[in-house]
Amino acid sequence: MIGRWVPHTSAWRRETLRTNLWLVPTIEVVCAAALFAATYAIDRAAHRGGLSLPTWLYSGTADSAREILSAVAAAVITVLGVVFSITIVALTLASTQFGPRMLRNFIRDRVTQFTLGTFVASFFYAVLTLVSIASNAHGSFVPRLSMTVSLALVAVDLGVLILYIDHISKQIQLPQVIASIAGDLAKAIDAELPSDPSRGLRAGPSISEMTRRLNHEGGVIAARRSGYLQFIRLDTLMGIASRSHAVVRLHLRPGHFVSEGHLLATVWPAEAAPRVALALDRAHATGPHRTLAQDLSFAVDQLVEIAIRALSPAVNDTFTALTCIDWLGDSLSKVCARWHPVTTHRDRAGRLRVITVAVSDERLIERAFEKVRQAGRGMPAVMIRQLDAVARIMEHATTESQRSVLRRQATMILDSAVDVPEPSDRADIRRAYDAISWDGVRPPVIDGALRPAS
Secondary structure (H helix, E strand, O other), X not given: OOHHXXXXXXXXXXXXXXXXXXXXXXXXXXXXXXXXXXXXHHHHXXXXXXXXXXXXXXXXXXXXXXXXXXXXXXXXXXXXXXXXXXXHHHHHHHHHHHOOHHHHHHHHOHHHHHHHHHHHHHHHHHHHHHHHOEEEOOEEEOOHHHHHHHHHHHHHHHHHHXXXXXXXXXXXXXXXXXXXXXXXXXXXXXXXXXXXOOOOOOEOOOHHHHHHXXXXXXXXEEOOOOEEEEEEOHHHHHHHHHHXXXXXXXXXXXXXXXXXXXXXXXXXXXXXXXXXXHHHHHHEEEXXXXXXXXXXXXXXXXXXXXXXXXXXXXXXXXXXXXXXXXXXXXXXXXXXXXXXXXXXXXXXXXXXXXXXXXXXXXXXXXXXXXXXXXXXXXXXXXXXXXXHHHHHHHOOOOXXXXXXXXXXXXXXXXXHHHHXXXXXXXXXXXXXXXXXXXXXXXXXXXXXXXXXXX
């Protein structure tokens, strides 16, 4: 049904709004302006004698108030610039170990955005209070309540600064980065879980017949811009396909790189292609980077990237690679148990309207193991941990295809053990392989020794 894809669009909008450093500060600045309007109105009423303010509020002269506010505004904006400059330098250095995408995670972090917004809002409030102070022949106007709130905001800024330093010192620690990426993957799995495709009507030609028509009679839609396919608004695409009485088959999924002029989709009937092309241009987003909105393999690739960087001779951090393997095993266990993507989408009448491409759970398993296995070849600790991960994932495998690809990965890890020089290490790898349960099928044993390399 069309309506079930609206949450995906909302998730994309939330991700777009989250991945910036202007939204939260803008909201806080607007709140600061509203707060000043309220305190200024109270100060004006007190100045006219309409009400009385508590005696513990600021009661200094106009000149001293100007000096205090000038110092506060200068200090707040200076501390903000210094802290964020130092943080960017630290993150840049840290990103060399586990990839440049750490800077993007820093931008997405809510504590970072809140800290920036709090300092900017305090600066803005202090400036508004400063310009509201008046001195003339009829006397001086000092906004006592606004001055007190400005000083209170300085205390809040100090607390937020301490919170931010504590938070960022934990965020740049590699185990926390890895766990955060795994958590994003788990959320992405939950967001992409489809409703039962067996529910609903079935009408019109079958999938095989429609595939034949698309192959022989379909119109072609080429990509209008290059970049990574970040998101597909299926609700928009379903709507235009239904109104045009057309069927759209997408050839790429989010995460794939789109080249301008290359095939993006096929439409049947062919005469509907121009209308669908305009809608498809609105229904998908491309950009210079990948996102997690509809691209589960991106999180897997991030963990793999950290692992293979850790295994490189320049870094040589085996324990970081082991941590990545642990989280990859946990994430793939969830994928095997819950990831069943739907690639055929029907309208309310049950007619096929959109055919999409989805990454398979088997492909996710291959992406998680292959590059790490290649980078860790000849390293017993990495190979044993990968076999342990295979054993955990196997417990959650729900299909024979999943078990088959896991068996194949385990066998390739075992085959690469011929590069391990120590017999005791090879025996440990063999024991880890033998400990994997194949649902009653024992792993192959060749004369009680390791399999020979193929």
